[in-house]
Amino acid sequence: MELGLREAKKQETRQLISDHATRLFLEQGFEETTIAQVAAAARVAKKTVTNYFARKEDLVLDHQDEFVATLADAVSSRQPGESALAALRRTFEAAVAAKDPVAGFAGQEFSRMIAESPTLSARLRVLHEQRERALADALADAVGSSRSDIIVRTAAGLLGAVHHILFQRIEELTLAGRPVDEVAETVAAEAAQAFDLLEPSLGNYAVA
CATH class of the missing domain: 1.10.10.60 (Homeodomain-like)
Structure with missing residues (x-):
């Protein structure tokens, strides 16, 4: 007690x-x-x-450990028969629906503070890099391969890049003063297009 x-x-x-x-x-x-x-x-x-x-x-970035782990956790907890891409897509869609701050829905004032600070902007870039490395580790475990495997690193790079771009898109729309519901609706539609681009190459990769 x-x-x-x-x-x-x-x-x-x-x-x-x-x-x-x-x-x-x-x-x-x-x-x-x-x-x-x-x-x-x-x-x-x-x-x-x-x-x-x-x-x-x-x-400011007091949820950074959770942020770094999000993509890796999605891969590690994917459902039977689900690919890494499908798991990441599903969890991103859920984050957008919930307007999760960890996914970028931090509000206009907070987002502006980050954008206007060189220190915070640099730290956020480092966190995106750390998140991609954590994803690569999870993918390596998922396919039973080495961390240095070029396929693992390429897959992590592509999947990490899509999430980074979508995070920036949420920030961009938020800073433009768009209502949060509109931001979520716009990003959900754009995310579908972005993930569709990866389907031909990664749709059957790292299936649980």
């Missing part, structure tokens, strides 16, 4: 810091806001902030 309370308190503190940081970043801009200001707003020591968030950008 004591451990559970301690963990709950830690999670509460982490969320408090994250909430205050997001508010300040949206008000002042990411680059202009300091860790000291975040600590003061959350009424904690500066060291407490850095204990919970190793990098300043982690305060």
Whole structure:
């Protein structure tokens, strides 16, 4: 019980810091806001902030582990008879229907903050690269091949690129001020076209 309370308190503190940081970043801009200001707003020591968030950008991209794992998890949990492409397509469609922030539905203010910050934009590119590498690992396991296999790496590159493009498309429409329902409807239709392009080459690849 004591451990559970301690963990709950830690999670509460982490969320408090994250909430205050997001508010300040949206008000002042990411680059202009300091860790000291975040600590003061959350009424904690500066060291407490850095204990919970190793990098300043982690305060914004606090779902990055989940983001990096999304494509690999979709492949690893594909259904019997389902290809990697079909599993990724199905899970992306579900994310769009749910308007999942991890898929890019973060709102106009948040998306603008990311786009206007060189630090956050660079970090997001790294996360897309890490997500593709994690996908390659999952595909290698799925087909019983080496991580260095050119087919595995090519498949991961193609599948990762489609998801990266669709993520950018969601951001683009969001920044243009389109209503979220319209963004979801537009991206769902465009995603169908994008995934269709890969069907001839990857439709039967890594079938469970």
